[in-house]
Amino acid sequence: MQADYILGKNPKSMSYMVGYGQTYPIHVHHRGASIASKFVLHSVVGCVQGFDTWYRRPQANPNVLHGGLVGGPDRNDNFDDDRSNYEQTEPTMSGTAPLVGLFTKLHSMNSNYEARPNPTKNQPKSGVPVEFYHTITDSWTVGRIAYYRHKVTIKNQSRKPITDLKLEIENLSGALWGLSPTRNKNIYELPKWIKVIKPGSECSFVYVQGGPQAKVSVQSYH
Incomplete structure (x- = not known):
């Protein structure tokens, strides 16, 4: 299509x-x-x-x-x-x-x-029930390098709560706040105080770097 x-x-x-x-x-x-x-x-x-x-x-x-x-x-x-x-x-x-x-x-x-x-057929399997919304909330220049403050909002689009969400973040070259790193490279998880993302609710994290935004995807969840 x-x-x-x-x-x-x-x-x-x-x-x-x-x-x-x-x-x-x-x-x-x-x-x-x-x-x-x-x-x-x-x-x-x-x-x-x-x-x-x-x-x-x-x-x-x-x-x-x-x-x-x-x-x-x-x-x-x-x-x-x-x-x-x-x-x-x-x-x-x-x-x-x-x-x-x-x-x-x-x-x-x-x-x-x-x-x-x-009701006689199984509904199609849905994909990952999480959507990401990327926004740039600030920018500045140091020398000839432009830096941007990125905010990523994570929203649960499903009708079920999501727990143990782990994200893979690629092409990240700067500092990150709002997620906790794991032992695996490029894999991050929600901080301990966010145990569950309820249906329709959201949370967010931010990072700062120069150049294009990082690539965020879901690695696993329950």
């Missing part, structure tokens, strides 16, 4: 909807996403300054444009995640609108299915 391709089932394993999944474009051709907030910079960035200072930076965008659908790959599935490559990395309303219509249709079909469950 085309929606599956857009959301990551493609040769690049790349979600072309920004903010969805573990891997998505981080150099989106978008002024609001590529320039840090004035509340962080404490000054307004003009057009020329934005182009000269922020446009060609190799670092990831300081703001994640959640829900933006970029132009995507070429006919050979090649994708160059570069701000200057606006044909592939620029999100547009005309490109996003058809996908919104498709998701609306799929949502209505799913709602109808759930409203008339077949």
Whole structure:
């Protein structure tokens, strides 16, 4: 299905909807996403300054444009995640609108299915009942290196409590708060005072590093 391709089932394993999944474009051709907030910079960035200072930076965008659908790959599935490559990395309303219509249709079909469950058949096995929401809450520059403070919210999307949640965090190069390391490399667990994540509830952790965000996934849970 085309929606599956857009959301990551493609040769690049790349979600072309920004903010969805573990891997998505981080150099989106978008002024609001590529320039840090004035509340962080404490000054307004003009057009020329934005182009000269922020446009060609190799670092990831300081703001994640959640829900933006970029132009995507070429006919050979090649994708160059570069701000200057606006044909592939620029999100547009005309490109996003058809996908919104498709998701609306799929949502209505799913709602109808759930409203008339077949008790004689087993319901499809659900995936991992946890979703991650990544946000950048602060940024600063030391020398020529830009650092970002990332906040990751963990939400239990299921109807059952989750215990003993362990996360695998890859590409982490800075400090982390809110999780406890285990004996296994890159594996972290919730602090002792969070014994359970109730249905619909959430918790969070933060980390600081330069460059792209770390990759967070579920290693195990009960």
